[in-house]
Amino acid sequence: MTAEFPLRVLLVEDDIDVAASLGDFLAARGLRVDFAYTAAQARLRVQGEAYDVFILDVNLPDGDGVALCREFKERWVLRQPALMLTARGELGDKLRGFEAGAIDYVVKPFAPEELLARLRAIASHVPGGGGACLRIDDYCLDLQGRTLSRGELRLSLTASAYVLLRSLMSAHPGSVSREALCALLWEDEPPDSDPLRAHILQMRRQFEALFGSPLIATLRGVGYRFEGDGCANAV
Numbered sequence: 001m002t003a004e005f006p007l008r009v010l011l012v013e014d015d016i017d018v019a020a021s022l023g024d025f026l027a028a029r030g031l032r033v034d035f036a037y038t039a040a041q042a043r044l045r046v047q048g049e050a051y052d053v054f055i056l057d058v059n060l061p062d063g064d065g066v067a068l069c070r071e072f073k074e075r076w077v078l079r080q081p082a083l084m085l086t087a088r089g090e091l092g093d094k095l096r097g098f099e100a101g102a103i104d105y106v107v108k109p110f111a112p113e114e115l116l117a118r119l120r121a122i123a124s125h126v127p128g129g130g131g132a133c134l135r136i137d138d139y140c141l142d143l144q145g146r147t148l149s150r151g152e153l154r155l156s157l158t159a160s161a162y163v164l165l166r167s168l169m170s171a172h173p174g175s176v177s178r179e180a181l182c183a184l185l186w187e188d189e190p191p192d193s194d195p196l197r198a199h200i201l202q203m204r205r206q207f208e209a210l211f212g213s214p215l216i217a218t219l220r221g222v223g224y225r226f227e228g229d230g231c232a233n234a235v
Contacts (some may be wrong), residue, residue: 006032007123008050012042012065013057013085025112031119039063046072046159047185050146051080053122055115056102058086058093066100073101076159077166079146081122085110134169137228139215141169148207155210160185161203168216168226177223200224 009026013019014037023033034049036042039060045051054072056065065084072078081104084097089107097105104118134141138150146162148155157165163184167176182196204214213229 006030007119008052009033009055009119010036010042010045010049010051010053011055012036012039012060012068013055014038014060015057022112022115026116026119029116031116037061039065039068042068043071046076046078048158048160050156050158053080053119054078054082055085055119056082058084058088058097066096066102069097069102070100072159076163078159078162079143083115083118083122085115134166136169136172136226139169139211139228141165150211153210155206160199161206164199164203165226168224172226175219175223175225181224 007030009031011019011023011026011033013022013035016037019035019037023035026033034045034051036045039062042056054069056069058065060068065086069082069084072082082102083104083106084094084102085106085108086093086097087108094105104122106115106118133143140149141147141162142149143166146157146159148157148165164181167181167184178196185196185199200216200218204216207213207215211229215226215228217225217227219225
C-alpha cells in the first residue's frame with residue numbers, strides 16, 4: 001500500500017491497553033487502524049467500513065475470535081485476509097484458526113515489528129481488483145477486492161453493501177425480496193427499525209455520486225432490483 005492508500009486494518013482486541021499500544025505503533029508507520037473491543041462491535045465496523053486486513057483476538061468478551069473469523073468468511077463472504085492474535089499457541093488452536101479462514105497466526109507476547117512485517121507481507125497479497133467478478137452491462141463487482149467499478153471509476157464497498165449488491169446482481173434481471181435481503185444481513189434477528197432501507201439509501205447516494213445513477217430500483221410490494229444506468233425510480 002502507498003502513502004496515498006494506506007493499509008486499512010480492523011483490530012479486534014478486548015485489552016484496551018494492548019489495542020492502544022499496537023494501534024499507535026501501526027498508525028505511526030502509515031497504517032490506518034480502527035478498533036473493536038467485542039465481536040458485536042466488529043460486526044458493526046465491517047457493515048460500515050471497508051478494510052484490507054483483520055487482526056482478530058481469539059478471546060473476546062462476547063464470543064470467540066475464531067468463530068468471528070469464520071462468520072466473516074462464510075456469512076459476510078469477506079475475502080480480506082485475517083490474522084489471529086492470541087495467547088493460545090498450541091498446534092490445535094492454530095489449526096482451528098486456519099480452518100476458520102485465517103491466513104496467519106501470531107502468539108502473544110509478540111514484537112510489534114514482527115506483526116508489522118507480517119501485515120506488510122499479507123498486504124502484498126491483498127487483491128487489488130481483476131479477480132472473479134459479476135458483470136452486468138458496464139458494471140463489474142469484484143468478488144475478491146469487494147469493489148464496484150465501471151471503466152476507470154471504482155468504489156470500495158462496506159461489508160453490508162457488498163453482501164446486498166452481490167445478491168442483487170446475482171439475481172439480475174430478477175429482483176430480491178426485502179425478507180431475503182434482511183436475512184442475509186441479520187439472519188432471523190432483524191433490528192426493530194428499518195435499517196435495510198437506510199442501507200439501500202446510502203448505497204444509492206454513493207452510486208449516484210460516482211456513477212451518476214442510483215443503480216438500485218424499488219419494486220413496491222416485491223423488493224429491490226439492480227438496474228444499472230437504466231434505473232429510473234429509486235424511491
